[in-house]
Amino acid sequence: MNALFKALNDSTRREILELLKDKDLTAGEIADQFNISKPSISHHLDLLRQAGLVVSVKEGQFIYYSLNTTVMDEMLKWIISLQSPKK
Amino acid sequence: MNALFKALNDSTRREILELLKDKDLTAGEIADQFNISKPSISHHLDLLRQAGLVVSVKEGQFIYYSLNTTVMDEMLKWIISLQSPKK
DNA sequence: AAAGTATTTAGACATTTGTCTAAATATATA
DNA sequence: TATATATTTAGACAAATGTCTAAATACTTT
Known part of the structure; x- marks a missing residue:
């Protein structure tokens, strides 16, 4: 979850x-x-890719970036787990 | 959401x-x-407090920290909004 | 009032981060 | 093949971050 x-x-x-x-x-x-x-944007995209938040696909001269939200599932679970009632 | x-x-x-x-x-x-x-822990607690994630209450010599998860609501909404279908 | 306990503040320092410019790589086109 | 376009890599640099030790503050107890 660190990279995320x-x-x-x-x-x-x-x-x-x-x-x-x-x-x-x-x-x-x-x-x-x-x-x-x-x-700088390229570097930001690299960090997003390292976290799995985006995926890149080369098409000729261009590189297309797309969003991947599934990697946030674990994070969402963690956040929600914090909200369980206190003792 | 930055501090969070x-x-x-x-x-x-x-x-x-x-x-x-x-x-x-x-x-x-x-x-x-x-x-x-x-x-160092004191500093971490300070950052958590700045984000609203914890609340501190002084009791005599001690300072009690407690969790506050409500501040994550906006963040959760933002994350979920990313998951809406593309195009 | 003095000494002890709990916590924070102050200041230093190495590492990480976000940004930039210059150069390299890869593809497309004339 | 030479030139133009798209993107990244390399390297530098200032600012932010996480950590530490020493000192300050606040409360409690003797």
């Missing part, structure tokens, strides 16, 4: 996930949404 | 939350569970 919380602990990365909610995007299309250099 | 994700992005702090799930504990009782100095 780490990936989510940045507002740019959370915004990237929100963008991918609607549709898959190329690295360039994602970068265009931010005032941050492309290498 | 930041607070959760550390395994020691997540363990502290798990300890508090069962019962309220004093700062010292919490510190006793870790191989980390008391000042």
